[in-house]
Amino acid sequence: MSSWQSSVADKRKRQQESIPKEWTVPVPANDVSNVIRFPEQSGVMSSKELQITNEVDVQELLQKLASGQWSAVEVTTAFYKRAILAQQVTNCLTEIFVERALKRASELDVHLRETGTVVGPLHGLPVSLKDQLCIEGLESTIGYVSLIDKYAKKNSVLADILLEAGAVPFVKTNIPQTLMWGETFNNVFGRTTNPYNRSLTCGGSSGGEGALVALKGSPLGVGSDVGGSIRIPAAFCGVYGMRPSYHRVPYEGALNTLEGQDSIPSVFGPFSNSLSGIKMFMKSVIDLKPWRKDPLAIRKPWDEEAYKLSEHGEGKRLCFGIMRHDGNIMPHPPILRGLKMMKDALVNAGHTVIDWQPINHKEMNDTVTAIWGSAAREDFRVTTLATQEPIIATMLPPESETFSEMVVDPRYPEDGMTSFQLWQLHKRKIELRKEYLDHWEKTNLETGTGRPVDAVIAPVGPYVAPPHGRNRPSGYTRVYNLLDYPVIVLPVSQVDQELDAKAPPHEYLNDADMEFHEWYDPAMFRDAPIALQLIGRTLEEEALIAMAEIVDAALKA
Amino acid sequence: MSSWQSSVADKRKRQQESIPKEWTVPVPANDVSNVIRFPEQSGVMSSKELQITNEVDVQELLQKLASGQWSAVEVTTAFYKRAILAQQVTNCLTEIFVERALKRASELDVHLRETGTVVGPLHGLPVSLKDQLCIEGLESTIGYVSLIDKYAKKNSVLADILLEAGAVPFVKTNIPQTLMWGETFNNVFGRTTNPYNRSLTCGGSSGGEGALVALKGSPLGVGSDVGGSIRIPAAFCGVYGMRPSYHRVPYEGALNTLEGQDSIPSVFGPFSNSLSGIKMFMKSVIDLKPWRKDPLAIRKPWDEEAYKLSEHGEGKRLCFGIMRHDGNIMPHPPILRGLKMMKDALVNAGHTVIDWQPINHKEMNDTVTAIWGSAAREDFRVTTLATQEPIIATMLPPESETFSEMVVDPRYPEDGMTSFQLWQLHKRKIELRKEYLDHWEKTNLETGTGRPVDAVIAPVGPYVAPPHGRNRPSGYTRVYNLLDYPVIVLPVSQVDQELDAKAPPHEYLNDADMEFHEWYDPAMFRDAPIALQLIGRTLEEEALIAMAEIVDAALKA
Structure with missing residues (x-):
């Protein structure tokens, strides 16, 4: 030992x-x-x-x-x-x-x-x-x-x-x-x-x-x-x-x-x-x-x-944007069912729901990964150097057959990057935040409330909890870390073997999307919870909590 | 041409x-x-x-x-x-x-x-x-x-x-x-x-x-x-x-x-x-x-x-910390006179004034310089590359005899640094902010108001406006950029040839301090304004403005 x-x-x-x-x-x-x-x-x-x-x-x-x-x-x-x-x-x-x-x-x-x-x-x-x-x-x-x-x-x-x-x-x-x-x-x-x-x-x-x-x-x-x-x-x-x-x-x-x-x-x-x-x-x-x-x-x-939603019409008639997918990976059937349940509940409660169009999600994800990767490997090395503890390269269980294509996590470059390169990423990051802000502000023309969309509802990832070692980095969450939007995760339901049967092929967004689609089998995800993200504006925690209460009550009604 | x-x-x-x-x-x-x-x-x-x-x-x-x-x-x-x-x-x-x-x-x-x-x-x-x-x-x-x-x-x-x-x-x-x-x-x-x-x-x-x-x-x-x-x-x-x-x-x-x-x-x-x-x-x-x-x-x-100073006893009896010097360079006579005028005015107006002890000012300055320098040269190069415009290396006028020791501005390293090195500076930067925060919070034991010091008064630099090319990077200002403290500059007076005569040598803080002392000659700074910084707590702009109004009125009284 x-x-x-x-x-x-x-x-x-x-x-x-x-x-x-x-x-x-x-x-x-x-x-x-x-x-x-x-x-x-x-x-x-x-x-x-x-x-x-x-x-x-x-x-x-x-x-x-x-x-x-x-x-x-x-x-x-x-x-x-x-x-x-x-x-x-x-x-x-x-x-x-x-x-x-x-x-x-x-x-x-x-x-x-x-x-x-x-x-x-x-x-x-x-x-x-x-x-x-x-x-x-x-x-x-x-x-x-x-x-x-x-x-x-x-x-x-x-x-x-x-x-x-x-x-x-x-x-x-x-x-x-x-x-x-x-x-x-x-x-x-x-x-x-x-x-x-x-x-x-x-x-x-x-x-x-x-x-x-x-x-x-x-x-x-x-x-x-x-x-x-x-x-x-x-x-x-x-x-x-x-x-x-x-x-x-x-x-x-x-x-x-x-x-x-x-x-x-x-x-x-x-x-x-x-x-x-x-x-x-x-x-x-x-x-x-x-x-x-x-x-x-x-x-x-x-x-x-x-918290009393003074900037959201006192919460009387809210308008939510629902993002069905992020433009990269179509969610599995349980997630899509969750989105539908959410939409129906909100409409029944008298709120408006419109489609939310994602922009730049892939580039935002790549930017986050690159920023972390600018020095991640060196950070890991420094921490593990003294003990020679191995750096873990996969979350797959040792007994698992390796789904190599499923654990492709490019992770971080060996050599990091220079400060100047990092500054260029920062510059682009701020541009991406500005583009998303303008995108959100402009929805005031579609909501019917006179306000931009009050909050956005989106999947937390393209699937519910997957088997060990098979959760790929989720583009559905990290975009909001870059944007600095507060988010509340709300449980919606659980996988149902009948309601969440495998769907027929859709028009695939890309190869990975096809792979994800084919991978789905309700038996693999038995009993897994279904949840969604409710996304607000930067530093609007109080309003987001109040809107989550409204959404949660609608779902439970 | x-x-x-x-x-x-x-x-x-x-x-x-x-x-x-x-x-x-x-x-x-x-x-x-x-x-x-x-x-x-x-x-x-x-x-x-x-x-x-x-x-x-x-x-x-x-x-x-x-x-x-x-x-x-x-x-x-x-x-x-x-x-x-x-x-x-x-x-x-x-x-x-x-x-x-x-x-x-x-x-x-x-x-x-x-x-x-x-x-x-x-x-x-x-x-x-x-x-x-x-x-x-x-x-x-x-x-x-x-x-x-x-x-x-x-x-x-x-x-x-x-x-x-x-x-x-x-x-x-x-x-x-x-x-x-x-x-x-x-x-x-x-x-x-x-x-x-x-x-x-x-x-x-x-x-x-x-x-x-x-x-x-x-x-x-x-x-x-x-x-x-x-x-x-x-x-x-x-x-x-x-x-x-x-x-x-x-x-x-x-x-x-x-x-x-x-x-x-x-x-x-x-x-x-x-x-x-x-x-x-x-x-x-x-x-x-x-x-x-x-x-x-x-x-x-x-x-x-x-703005009504709800967290500062409604401004009725404030306690100010006055920093006479930053531990590195003793200010010239006009600045010291400005500090004294300020102190007298505040005491006359019924406020309390205590000494402010600087901590880590030199290290904070070095950290700021290192962070800028992590990629400054490359930034300058990239911007000037197309036109071949020369990058300016000194602010001295061309006709000036070069005071090489006075324009020692180590500026920025040729090669910048890696992201990992920059991260280590960030880590230290946050520690420095924490140490200064604790230092400020602890003053509640000395103020007599039950509160920590309400605001700090400090020089803007060790001198009033110097001749062209002779303004060295001022440790007196950039520390507050690192700390993210809001600051208001208040004009106090103007250089007076009699009142601001050269002072006798003091116990020098270091060689640079001696150099600065010897450099002083009131004739060189004729008519230059004297001003001071009033420094508040992060994101306390409203209270700082209100306190500046109080200080300004006291000075004018």
Whole structure:
């Protein structure tokens, strides 16, 4: 065993030891693919614990915590148990620190009992954190062997602000090595699977959050997104997720890969089983003025008028653009069905829906990839040099036959590029943003509202969660990282073997489109969730959340 | 004559022809150094034109325009005449388009007469624009021969927004080649001089604006600032100038050098002879929602509560930090006197003043220089390649004896650097911003207000306007470009031959500090204005303007 492998063995042993024995049970055999109901069937959780963890409305949960109806210790224990059960079937966690979380919960209970007041708007709420977020005294390996045994000297600013808000950070969650994959596998913790179908990926890079929240092992999770890393796992696992605009949520003091890549910054954002969780996260964090602690955080208070849709006709009659495909890859039948469900629901609710024409999506994707690639390889090399940990070249399982044409991920050039070359990409990037802005503004002639389209609805990718190793870089998400548009992922439905039968060939957009079409087989995607993106304008988080609430209500009606 | 020189000759001829003959007069001999009163003494302007152009309160001017007391044509004509007089003594203009501006003014007059309403908040106000701002059909050479004869196909977004606000763009102003100098000289238009003393530089890169506004040839000017390019000429020419935070004022569609250098973005901001001009510019531009047209413009409405100093105790008792020097170069006697005047004025007005300790200023400066240098040379080469125009290596006049040790401007490395190296600088840059933020936040223990220091007062540089070619890169300004702090330059006084006598040696901070000290001679800086920076927190433009009003009133009291 090499030195890096023994580090990993030790880390895994310590992780195993951090799990209370009484919360472990025999797990379903590997060939049981759908484990979404496992926590409820495990027998580990009391009926009250099930009641607590099944409360998906975070504002409701917070109210019960604030009134003392449920104590922070009760709530933390319930979610912790369920998180550990999630871990046993999907391997979604990294750091586990039960004692520390329960101590924090207990202190909050004492505070409430003694003062009659809550510590903050998230009083007593357990919050799961993507492994990048540091908590003093804990490791943040972000899936790199070289970071094992490095203990954080202080909290990330976002962790600090969540604590200030009264939250209880209770687990950290799994990611892929380098963070630059849309799946979740690394040499330290291994692979996270999709709880709806364990032969499928949970997505990535915030895949641990996706799996954990889907299993209701956390009421509110924090992930990050530089190219789709919140939206892909949220969609693949069927939960709500939000990618805010750059610098609306503080990143200061968190670990990251490609550090210094400021052209298209990674952002933190929430995962939850309800939009109430998304809203509570955003409002609580912004209300605590992150610009006091993060020099890049935008000084822009929560705008309640914007949330009331003051610039969108008070939300009475909205006009949505629906993008059926991005001009490159036609989505599979479940996604197209999701788009149709969405359209019908919105029209039924009295809103207008028009077609959204994508422009420059391919070039935007290529630009994002080139910017990352300007120094990605050197970044990976520097991080892995000391331990000689191998850099992972594919997310395919070792036992898998290699679909070489399906894992063509050109990734990044060996030698990067010069600053001057990078500047030319920046120049083009801004032009692309300007072209898309003008394109959006001009829709005011078609909406009938006098306004440009209020929000755009689009697939999160051309398929629902695919088998491990087969999620190609998704052009459907990273364009919005370049454009810096806030996006909320909304779960819509699940793959249905009859409704989502293979479609006849269409007029293919290109060879890859044909390949994707032929690849589809509903059996391969059994039970996978269907979700869509709702896309707003830069720094319009408040309005986007309000519109997501309208869309969500229409879908559920 | 080479091809590039004949291009220049042609361009200069066209410029000369664009000036109405009746507005030209014999100009003072070159050895008349102070020409600040030349427009009033020229005999070209009527007493009403002098009255109009001497109205330095922009809100007052706008009120007279809005009420029809003064027509837009009258006001534009008055400022145009004065601008042409300024041109004759300081060479501050690039594009001159009298007919076009008067036509616009006349249309505004018709609009007001016919509708009884103004077009926008800047109705009828002549506005001068740094040459980078494009106006459809006009050239924007930004001092590069290769851009002669290239006519803009559309307006820059900021020009568009100023038009929407009712302004009358009427001249464009001179800059240095490459824009990366703190003086103003290029091969196309030559050198701009300081109207208070023509042997001194007007500063740069927005030097044309500094000279023009100082001569009251424009009530409101627009410059840009990536390292001090608004603040240096504002200070050297004794006018108000503001560097807003990144992306508060739209940059889209303007020309620039080092395009794609997004690490430390250049920003546009106003020049004026009153803070009322600064405020009217900022509020008018922001109220017109630049984010509709510029994808990078921050969606952050003008915040009237912030302007009322809601986060600064309603401005009743402010605490200022005063930075006497930056730890590297001790300012010359006039600057130190300005700081003392400022401190006394603030204390007399009932505010608190404490010492501000600079941290990391040298490293911040080096980081800024390294980021620019990552590809600056290649950028300059690419732009000048076609015409073989020489890249200017010094701002010293050709007839000057070369003070080689005074023009040591290490400038930029020949070969730039790789993206990976640039990423490492970005990483350090963010750490430096975090350290300065924490440093500022911690002052709440010393202020006695319960708040951190409300604003910081600092020199704009270690000297007032120096002789041509002797303005070294100023560490005093570019640190705030890295930190992204908004800054307003406030004129304080003028060099006084008695009060600003040479000081005895102090304990030198380093060799350069000794050199600067020994260099000082009040006669060399005769009549030069003294100004200071007032520095606020990122994206706190509204509060900074309000605090500048308080400081300005205290100084004038």
